[in-house]
Amino acid sequence: MADPATARTLRGRARAGLRRLTRHPRAAALVDRLAPRSVRTRTTLAACAGVAVVLLCASAAVLLLLRVNLERTVGTAAREQAAAVSRLAADGHLTARLPTGPGTDFIQVTDATGAVVAASENLAGRAAIAPAAAAGHNSYNLHALGDEHHQRVITVTTDTPTGPVTVRVGASLRTADAAEDLTTAALAALSGVLLLTIGVLTWRATGRALRPVEAIRAEVAAIGDRDLDRRVPEPRSDDEIARLAHTMNAMLERLEAAGARQRRFIADASHELRSPLAVLRTQLEVARTHPDPAVREDLVAGALQDTERLQSLAADLLLLARLDATGHDLPDREVDLTGLVHTAVHAHGSRPHPVAVHTAPGLTVAGNALWLGRLLTNLLDNAQRHARDTVTVTLGRDGRTGEAVLDVTNDGPGIAPEDREKIFERFARLDDARSRDDGGTGLGLPIARDIATIHGGTLTVLDTPDGTTFRTRLPRAGSRPDEPPHP
Template sequence: MADRAPGATPGAPAATPPARALRALGPVRPRLRLLLRRFGPATVRGRATAGAVLVVAAALALASFALLALLKANLLRNAERDAERQAVTIARLAATGGLDRMRAPLPGADFVQVVNARGRVLRATPNLAGAPAFGPAKPAGPGTAFHTWRVRPLGAEHRLRVVQVTTDTPQGLVTVYVGTSLRDVDAADDTTTAALAVGGPLLLLTVALVTWRVTGRALGPVEAIRAEVAEITDRDLHRRVPVPPTRDEVARLAQTMNATLDRLESSGHRQRQFIADASHELRSPITVLRTQLEVALAVRDPELWPELIAGALEDTERLQRLASDLLLLARIDAAQPLAAVRLDLGDVVRAAVESRPGDRVPVRTELGAGVEVEGNELWLTRVVTNLLDNAQRFAGRRVEVVLRTAGDPGARTAVLEVLDDGPGIPPGDRERIFERFTRLDDSRSRDHGGAGLGLAIARDLIGHHGGTLTAAPSPEGARLRAVLPLAPASSPRTDPRRPAA
């Protein structure tokens, strides 16, 4: 009977199998992570399924260990409590000399044996008749101990839990052994383990199937969007991706993708229109220039050459201005956020007007003081120049430039207006004049050297400064109005006469 494991008092701390397993996996975690990255699922659906199965498996394993430990501890505690109660009762009888009144073990106990300090059996239940004493060694003193027998001293099929209670009697120390079978503990442990062994894989399989189906249904619209986008080329920008009827992130992704395709289609249309218009505008002066050069080559009279060369030079200058405007538009379209500095807009307008002494119609200015904005001086000067060029092209006898502030005290703006007494702008064309290569009177504008880019450039430049440029109603002639936000009081000041980068 010496083949028994030494018992321990319930509640003693011990390392659980999951904790030992985690400590053992510590050095190999990087390798596992590398293997999962190399050999793991390549699709989002597969990774989501594998992740869900791994999480549920880990949670199920921890829950199973905890359930088995709690169940075993609870059943063992109940068995120990019944056996200890009987052992204490018999120990009291031994202390008072009443061992002859000891009865058969009550339910919950399989045997009882009373041994004195010399190892002689004083009392025992009939199923231990003739059996030697259980104690492997003499007890050191009174107390209670618990042991689990790993042999079957009674021929039982289950382990035995023995409660040992030692007490003082008039004849010396007496030890009472009360044993109870752990058949219920073992049966519950086996049943629970079998249920977990069968139910665990079924649960993991169910989780994998459900996750696979759910992620497949969730990612189905994404795959449809991907397939549609993969088939869209630069010639199929009119196509749109399907929008699922749900109101989730996938539906918003499809709506955002369609909005992006709308912008791409609009941008492509504008680009093609711009290329067509630019080709048309460049073709006309190039054709005229070639004709003049061919005439000059054919004419043998040297007296006519200066006139022919002057006409060719005029068309060359027109080509140069058109090329400069096209280059500026390309730079504006690709411009980064504006690196603005604080400027006095009145000084910028005054300098732009004073740099045009040869204008056909004198320009009258009415400039408010202290109108400061944040912007690029070269670009703002180009805005004023383009607006004045447009006014000079159509004005009869009057061109005015007015600069003032407007708005509420918390949101004041700078308002720049250029007025002329020309034929004016019809209400239906007040937005169309800002389109590129747009001329309301094509022949007249071409005679005056306009290519229909000045107002488009001015609006783009104002837009880069956070403002707007519109054609306002006017009782006489045209009124072009540019509105810019005023500079905040904390922005740094710079010299407006120095060109900004």
Template sequence: MVVALAIGGGWLYVILRGNLVDNAGARTELAARQAAADIAAGHGRPHGDLPEPDGGVDAVLVLDDQGRPLASTAPHPAARAAVLAEFRPAGGRDSAVRDFAAAPALAGHTSVVAVVRTPSPSGDGDLYVYALTVLDAVADAQRALGVTVLVGGPLVALLTGLIAWTVTGAALRPVETMRRELVAVSADRLSRRVPAPGGQDEITRLAETVNDTLERLEHSVTRQRQFVADASHELRNPIAAARAELELALLNKPDPGTAASLTRALDSTVRLEHIAADLLLLARLDARQPPNAELVDLSLLAAELIARRRSARVPALLVPADDPVLVRADPGQLERLLANLLDNAQRFADSEVRVGTATDRATGTALLEVADDGPGIPPEATEEVFDRFTRLEADRNRASGGTGLGLAIAREIAHAHGGTLRVEQSGRGARLVLRLPTADSAPRP
């Protein structure tokens, strides 16, 4: 916009000067012709003083063939003659007009001069009648325009920009409102909708389209969750029956080959049973049903779970807090969360698993961390490990016993209780930290 104003101002400046100079030239030539006509008709005096010209022309001067001044309407004709004598009509023309730069003989101003050739009344050659108009008015107009462009241009640009910003902001305010609402939409808040402004404009149609898309997405996710829940539930009985049949077959002491096949089939069936149970639990967590909150001591819960796992390949060591670490949570879900963290740590630890609990009274947060001295989790994968069915290492295969859902379930349980579960870097191995609101700061059901 500023560039456009600058170009427009420059163009206007040039056009204005050209028009003013052309008008001054026309008036000056008209005055020179009028004086020449008066002299040729015997009404003017080619010698001595001449009457003052009209139309804003400043002076009229008559020179002979030799450039000597014969008559003038202004003082010091000889000085003017010295400047103007060389300016004559070219070729067969009887008049000419041109600009003269500032000169002392022309009162120090830029002027436009017109010259007209006319026969001398005495018949002894031609006379040259000069009319002169000082271009002070043109200069004043140019200066006024320049000031207007330099001062008014930025003001106009500022005012125009302010108006455009205000109008554009008002027009796009509904879009910003929709953007904020869309940012708030998540997997557990798919029922949110963006506000649709009144009217039939494009923004209203955009809001309606976004809401239609959100509605379809909500229905799709609901159907998907329901399918997973239904499928997991329906698979439990057939899987349990298959497991019972395999266990019964093994009790009958088959031959070694058959026993090996039955054992492998039983292992796969148990794994399938675990996957179905995990999927069913995830479906329930995805439904965002409020957990059955009770007062739970994280240190005591961890101690009891670790005691039941003394026979694990890498037993866990508890570093409890000095005081009870109390939270309001579903004991069963919290035990499942800790069990999944211990499964992950004991599966990949080399020789040590540490479980610690603490209370941060400044933030009203209860902390539980599970750390191991295994291969650890790369910094770029600290979020990926919480994705469903994710395995990062080549050794994290089916033989390791995991379903790929443990950490995903643990984080969903943490979120359901208003907490967080993150991977935090340590010197060696993996370190997962659970943060939950303490019993004093957690909202009561």
């Protein structure tokens, strides 16, 4: 066995060498390349390392308990033999030749001068065992018997009629050493088999568990911007991987829907721009060649009207792009909604139908005053376009949730329930003629709903006794869109 101080020195030198090695750039790069990169390998190594540590600690505990138990058994036999010889010496019945008992190898009795008084047959005629070699109750190699093996020596001093004597009884630890060696070999073999089994099982189980992940990765890698209708395979198990696959498919569905909306928006925008551009070009070409000044003037007036329509459409498209880029970040400025309603109604005017206003005083919301004004203007434009006689604007507060409730009602024809969501789609028209002829672009209501959504509110359509009502609900000032309503 190595000396503990030497072992500590060797361990210290090994750690210092490892630190110097890892500080070297090439060595660090080599270590980095050799480090396992796959989850499967890292999981297998971690499982094997954990089991190895547990096995090492358990094996050390088993060997320690076995050694202590065997040495205690051997020491008990030697101690009983030493006590018996001590009693013989104290009674003055000590003989020159002493028989060894079961479990003991030798007996030697020396007097105060170190002379051998009595000994077992195998130590007859030999000099006294050196005190340094026999001191204490430790096990060590003893050469006195001509056979090098561990011994457990028990030393007892007793008084006799002729003076004090020292009794030394040695018990062989050969059986204990053999049992320890056999147990160590068995534990090493069993640990090796167990580690190999754990490694194989972990490798296979991890591979089986990660197989759906690899299938998901391969499918996602194969999906291009033209293949958003494809979906990743969903495992039948109800675990984290199945939930990951479900989440990925939900994300792909949202991407597909977003791509479809974008393509439809581009197609609709192109169609909306193409019609006034074609009319505008025709009017300008005719005006350029027509000889009658009065006709040219009418054509130029029509061209200006189409130019204004194009300008309005471009402004709406720009605002939609800004709203899409803003997302759902709620502006944090406080807006006097009551004053904003009166200002917007006054600026809009009462043509072609009068507007009745009913507002509660002092209603404030958190938001962007310019966008909220645009929301109200779009709702007023829509109401004026479809009203028969009157338009009514009502502003109040919901007593249960504290939300501001803005109703814009027109007494025109109602909207069928199946069409109440369609009217908020971009460029959607229930009656193409009634929107195109009066200057509508099909973007007013989508813009209004986007503005309400960004402010944490909602915009819905209701049937009321007075006609059709567009109801906007906005959270009170100081609340956030993700907060639930407060009673």
